Amino acid sequence: MLLGLTRGGRVLPSPRRCLLHCRHIKSAATAASGVGDSVLSAFRSICGEDGVSLGEAVREQHGKDESVHRCRPPDVVVFPRCVEEVSALAKVCHKHRLPIIPFGTGTGLEGGVGAMKGGVCFSLRNMEQVLDLHPEDFDVTVEPGVTRKALNAYLRDTGLWFPVDPGADASLCGMAATSASGTNAVRYGTMRENVINLEVVLADGSIVHTAGKGRRPRKTSAGYNLTNLFVGSEGTLGIITKTTLCLYGIPEAMVSAVCSFPSVQAAVDSTVQTLQAGVPIARIEFLDDVMIDACNRFSSLSYPVNPTLFLEFHGSEQSLEEQVKTAEDITQSNGGSDFQWARDTETRNRLWKARHDAWYAALALRPGCKAYSTDVCVPLSRLPQIIVETKEDLIENRLTGPIAGHVGDGNFHCLMVVDPNDPEEMHRVHLFTERLARRALAMDGTCTGEHGVGLGKRALLCEEMGPVGIQVMQSLKDALDPNNLMNPGKILQREEP
Amino acid sequence: MLLGLTRGGRVLPSPRRCLLHCRHIKSAATAASGVGDSVLSAFRSICGEDGVSLGEAVREQHGKDESVHRCRPPDVVVFPRCVEEVSALAKVCHKHRLPIIPFGTGTGLEGGVGAMKGGVCFSLRNMEQVLDLHPEDFDVTVEPGVTRKALNAYLRDTGLWFPVDPGADASLCGMAATSASGTNAVRYGTMRENVINLEVVLADGSIVHTAGKGRRPRKTSAGYNLTNLFVGSEGTLGIITKTTLCLYGIPEAMVSAVCSFPSVQAAVDSTVQTLQAGVPIARIEFLDDVMIDACNRFSSLSYPVNPTLFLEFHGSEQSLEEQVKTAEDITQSNGGSDFQWARDTETRNRLWKARHDAWYAALALRPGCKAYSTDVCVPLSRLPQIIVETKEDLIENRLTGPIAGHVGDGNFHCLMVVDPNDPEEMHRVHLFTERLARRALAMDGTCTGEHGVGLGKRALLCEEMGPVGIQVMQSLKDALDPNNLMNPGKILQREEP
Missing domain, CATH: 3.30.70.2740 (Alpha-Beta Plaits)
Incomplete structure (x- = not known):
């Protein structure tokens, strides 16, 4: 079963249209990097003239994410259309020892797509099919160009949804690569818990299916858990070209609420007690006074400028009533305000848009x-x-x-x-x-809960893991990518020999 | 915080009492294997005279699990008391290139503890402390001698429990090593989802903490997911000496029910529809007519001899009522019988004991x-x-x-x-x-959902994963255990060079 995301007249994504074949840039790029004419010809023979870009604008667009890390453009951007093309391109890179940097939507927050050593950016936006939807098994397989919102739009009439929601409309394979999560994780888990299988192109161009080709059992003890090794590997072990995901039934009812607290402690105590009480809360988001003030201004809201919780409950009408009552009893016992409700979809969406717009x-x-x-x-x-x-x-x-x-x-x-x-x-x-x-x-915690290590947290990762932990990670990297071609310089910062 | 499991007079576990220093066996064992006198002296200097056993009975007891795979006794069994002893023993094994086979409770089902090449069995039963219980964070850390039932007995007064339940009273670290699950997985997940951190002794004796020492964040994106690499590695990558686990609040109410169906299809359809309806069912176990007949006879029950579901619901009294009503509507629409109830703890326990006694x-x-x-x-x-x-x-x-x-x-x-x-x-x-x-x-499935590969499924694993998948697994094994000392011959069946 192969289902196109855009069923009507397919619009070519912008990189193909704004291709700039600038000779000057090409020479500048290729002189230093080893991306010579023969390599470019090989690339073009694999994914077509339109599938290879040396344009400065395109390269710059693919050399940065949404973080403050400075743009490091790749020497060339390729736009493969299928896993076979990804594999063939990777084989060329492997032969010529060219770095490979996978690119989804560029919505990362730790500089994960910067081409630290130049090389070839694999933009995966043209692989945009939703494959193999199995509603009765609650699973679906997507290509890396499919974003979270696109998948949920696709699923709209099935009664199912994919709940992991980092805010940005990220590519689902990119979310797998960074082990993303977001506002719904407290109930539905992170990408770690929701990826069933991955198709990955390795540094030498070979293709591996982390749970075996086409497999999608809900659980498995079949050998090493390759799926969870590649989830969170940030493109440093391979290029994720397909991901099979768990889906969930859309709850019968959803209701959101906002509650202000006299202190941070009171808000957090309410959270702990709500979880202890076994309330299957779907979202419980904290905003401090400064944040709520900023959201009020930006999103034209008028919440009290206090430590605040945004809550969301999912379930049947009846179970919702009980969940809400328990949560409200708890928040009030901690000095929280009455709940301000968002019951209809529009008000709920406005509330969560405000939360997701916190960045802006x-x-x-x-x-x-x-x-x-x-x-x-x-x-x-x-x-x-x-x-x-x-x-x-x-x-x-x-x-x-x-x-x-x-x-x-x-x-x-x-x-x-x-x-x-x-x-x-x-x-x-x-x-x-x-x-x-x-x-x-x-405090027994981690320097990154969901953004990944990328460039920004490599030194902190060493402190977090200790030398043996880093050495184990490095030996896994060396085993799967002995030439350090896959997204080099990310996660681990080993000096080259 | 260090809390002894057995607070009163501590009873030495049986291996220490039935130690048989049989010279004949010792010579037979050590002649072929390289476990010579100097190695034995080194072992004894690490974990004491009582902590090293060459007795035939002890070796046989440690050379088999509950499967039909034939006993392959190790040359010697050691009983370390702490991670430092495990590490020191492993260093001796590493120096002398002796195989290391970790042993928990021997309740495995795929021959995972057989000493295929002789070597040293590390029995971890003397490491039996429950460490670092954090009720407010819903986590606990245990040593490998702590079993599932022992932990839940320990937690009894805290309002918390650990729900993963494979039936056997297995060691929790052993359950991590085999990626075990069981009857509660549909609601609470498997070991994959419930392990936060592991302490592991590697083949060279070094100690790694898979999420950093002492760390226990609920989620992390900090580098490669080492935790889930070791979960399910069946002792072939290292010896798990501590595991940090997620705990859950004991539900306010639990109720179990039994329902018979006219066909397998009707029972499974009911399951799918119950999950689709979003009922957070805790257990939903199928028994075919032959199985229910055997259970009736063995456990003195009198259920109709038909395809049957054993169900369990967890939640508040009110939510239970709703869950049960939804499930019962669904089962009846599929031709299921009225629910036969088990509401009080004793009847529920009898029901689940019957289910867990299915083996017998x-x-x-x-x-x-x-x-x-x-x-x-x-x-x-x-x-x-x-x-x-x-x-x-x-x-x-x-x-x-x-x-x-x-x-x-x-x-x-x-x-x-x-x-x-x-x-x-x-x-x-x-x-x-x-x-x-x-x-x-x-049918897109796996040859093992929860028992692991061990000896019995190595060939099937190759079919399941395909050659590239096996090669990736083998390269991870080679990276972490280049001398193939850790539980050799399990999961992967590579010929020795």
Whole structure:
């Protein structure tokens, strides 16, 4: 079963249309990198004239994500249309020892797509099929050009949905590559729990299916768990060309609510107690006073400027009533306000759009500035302390960093708004984020709950894992990619021999 | 925080008491294997005179599990008391190139503890501490001597429990090593979803913490997912010496029910529809007519001899009512009987004991015989077909194989009861299990949902994964255990160079 996402007249994605065959850039790029004419010819013979781009704009577009990490354009961008083309292109790269950088939607937050050593960007946007939907088995397989929203639009009439929601309309294979999660993880899990199988092109161009070709059992003990090795590998072990995902029935009813608290502690205590009470809450998002103030301004809302929880409940009408009552009893016993309701779809969507627009709301606090998001995750019980200490640190160091968090998982973000032209402020932000990460590490936590390591957290990863852990990761990398061709310089920062 | 499991007078586990220092066996064992006197001295200097056993009974006890695979005793059994001793012992083995076989409770079902090449069995039963219980974070860390039942007894007064339940009272670290699951997986997940961190001693004796030492965030994107690489690695990559687990609040109420169906299809259709309706069912177990008949006889029950579902619901009193009503409407629309209830704890426990005693019930069908359990797992929609075809196959080939399955996950077992002294019957069983596994593979499934590969499924794993998948697994094995010392001959069956 092969089902096109765009069934009508198919619009070619923009890179193919804005292809700039600029000779000057081509020479500049290829001189240093080894992407010579014979390599380019090989690429063109695989994915067509239109499928290879040397244009500066295209290369720049593919050399950065949404983070503050500076653009590192690849030497060339290729646009394969199927796994066979990905494999053939990878074989050429392997033969010529050219770095390979997979590219989904560029919505990453840790510089994961920068071409640190030049090389070839594999843009996967032209592989945009939804394959093998099995409604009765609650699973679907998608190509890497399919985004989260596109899949859910596709599923609309089936009664099913894919709930993992990092906010951005990211590619699902990219979400697998970064082990993404987001607001629904407290109920539905992260990509780790929701990927059943992956098709991956390895550094030498061979194709592996992490759970065996076409397989989709709900559970398996068949040898090493390759699926979860590639989930979160950030393109450093292979190129994900298909992912088979768990789907869920769309709940009979959903209701959202907003609740303000006198303190961070009260908001977090309410979260812990709600989970302890066994309420199967779908979303429980924390916004600090600065964040709610920014969201009020940006999204024309008027919530009290206090530590706030955005909550969402999924279930039958009857079970919803009970969930909400339990949660409201708990929040009120912690001094929370009455719930402000969002029952109809439109109001709910507006509420969650405001939450997802937190990034832009934060940016709007200081026009012209850039945003950088921290991403620590700690055991639940440590949240009040780390958030309080972090807010003191922000004030002490005169930094703008509203806080939003997936508090049910212990994961929160400071959305640092920073003037990139002020090196002194940039330095203060850098020191702050290091302090924050170390604060999380000292509280049994991690420096990244869902954004990945990319470029920005390689040193912190060493502190988090310790030398033996890093050595194990490095030996896995060496085993699968002995020439360090796959997205080099990400996650691990080993010096070249 | 370090909490002893047995707080009163501590009883030494039996291996230390029945230690047989039989010179004859020692010589026989050590002559061929390289476990010479200097190695034994080194072992004794690490874990004491009592911590090293060459006794035949002890070695035999540690050379087999509950499967039909024949006993392959190790040359020597060591009983380390802490991770430092495990590490020191492993360093001696590494230096002398001696195979290392980790041993938990010996409740495995695929021959995973057989010492195929002799070597040293690491019995971990003396490491029996429950460490670092964090009730407010819903996590706990345990040593490998702690079993599932021991942990839940320990947790009794905390309002928490660990729900993964494979039936046997297995060691939790052993359950991690085999990626075990069982009856509660449909609601609470398998070990894959419930392990937060592992402490592992590698083949060279170094100690790695798969998520960083002492860390226990609910989610992480920090580098490669080492935790899930070691979960299910069956002792072939390292010795698990600690596991940090997710805990859950004990539900306010639980109720179980039994329902008979006119056909396999009707029972499975009811399962699919119950899941589609979003009922958060905790257990939904299928027993075919042969199995329910055996259970009736063995456990003095009197259920109709038809395809049957054992169901269990967890939640608040109110939500339970709704869950049960939805499920009962669905089962009745498929021709199911009225629910037979088990509401009080005692009746519920009797019901699930009967389910967990299915193995012995099957064995009782043919006294003197042995049992072998198949373990395929397929997408839900394929279950009716595979079960019907498999029952036909059993009848056609005159084999006794009652079927019990975790039908919510698509995973089921034929409990083959076989006369080990009848080579012709053994051969028919072998051919049957191969046909069954290939039937599952042809339906997008796996040859093992929860028992692991061990010895018995190595050839099938190759068919399931294909050559590239096996090669990737082999290269991971080579990277972490280049001398093939860790439980050699399991999962992968590469010829030695």
